[in-house]
Amino acid sequence: MSAGERVALVTGSTSGIGLAIARRLAREGFRMALHGFAPPEGVAAIEEALRKLGAPQARHFEADLLQPAQIERLMAAVAQDHGRLDVLVNNAGIQHVAPIDQFPPERWDAILAVNLSAAFHTTRLALPLMRARGWGRIVNIASVSGLVAAPMKAAYVAAKHGLVGLTKVTALETATEAITCNAICPGWVLTPLVERQLQARHAAEGGSREDVVRQLLVKQPSQDFVTLEQVAALAAYFVSDEAAQTRGVAWNLDGGYAAA
Ligand code: NAD
Numbered sequence: 001m002s003a004g005e006r007v008a009l010v011t012g013s014t015s016g017i018g019l020a021i022a023r024r025l026a027r028e029g030f031r032m033a034l035h036g037f038a039p040p041e042g043v044a045a046i047e048e049a050l051r052k053l054g055a056p057q058a059r060h061f062e063a064d065l066l067q068p069a070q071i072e073r074l075m076a077a078v079a080q081d082h083g084r085l086d087v088l089v090n091n092a093g094i095q096h097v098a099p100i101d102q103f104p105p106e107r108w109d110a111i112l113a114v115n116l117s118a119a120f121h122t123t124r125l126a127l128p129l130m131r132a133r134g135w136g137r138i139v140n141i142a143s144v145s146g147l148v149a150a151p152m153k154a155a156y157v158a159a160k161h162g163l164v165g166l167t168k169v170t171a172l173e174t175a176t177e178a179i180t181c182n183a184i185c186p187g188w189v190l191t192p193l194v195e196r197q198l199q200a201r202h203a204a205e206g207g208s209r210e211d212v213v214r215q216l217l218v219k220q221p222s223q224d225f226v227t228l229e230q231v232a233a234l235a236a237y238f239v240s241d242e243a244a245q246t247r248g249v250a251w252n253l254d255g256g257y258a259a260a
Helices: 017-029 040-053 070-081 105-133 154-173 192-205 209-219 226-241
Strands: 008-012 031-035 058-061 087-090 136-141 179-185 250-252
Touching: 008 017, 008 070, 017 031, 017 040, 017 087, 017 136, 017 226, 031 040, 031 070, 040 058, 040 250, 058 070, 070 105, 087 105, 105 136, 105 154, 105 179, 136 154, 154 179, 154 250, 179 226, 192 209, 226 250
Parallel strands: 008 031, 008 087, 031 058, 087 136, 136 179, 179 250
Antiparallel strands: none
């Protein structure tokens, strides 16, 4: 079957890593279901760009992933619009940095909801659609924080470790089917999410931007950012037919971060 018949939903594909994965899958000819916050003109520009890259169809769907009822509506709308769902990339994520005893409980709840529970909801609703066609690919964008811990990131580390666990369970429950589930665990990638952290550090610590970047990358042995294209290429491999026996993997793409 050509990619052109297959439908891929990428959550949080209006920005950063999700947008890069959407662009890559569009180039491979998938019909794209986009999702994430963006002003209407931004959404229209992304839809147009993906069609130009090769997606036979590109349409944005709204849903606040903090709300399970909105996730149910999102999945029903994608299924109704396209009549199928073949690839699900759980990418949307948020971050908050604070010591545990000062961590705002509402930020804990939000990070667990967007970074972990949303993937449970999309996965439970995607599996019947994939099983109906006998093929599927689920790619969870975890983080190196799903493999190793860091101070100040209690909710993020807990959610990403949880997402790696959910990946393995999904892989086991689909092990005898043509449906796979794998996770990507990136180190630092320069996206709006990381840019906000850089600016917060700059405001708190001062110094030049180069100093702040060097400090940020101190645990990434390559001392260089992972690129958006590198993450998108690994996602494309997990989605490919060649990856049929790649199951339950949590692949760190992190400049050596988790090896140290
Ligand atoms: P980003 O801030 O650029 O993009 C996040 C996307 O998620 C946006 O499209 C945003 O609209 C969407 N989103 C956030 N909250 C949402 C909500 N409540 N409902 C619907 N959509 C929502 O972030 P990014 O850096 O591209 O991160 C993408 C994923 O990669 C996240 O899961 C993040 O944890 C993970 N990650 C990022 C890095 C990095 O260094 N940037 C490293 C490891 C893992």
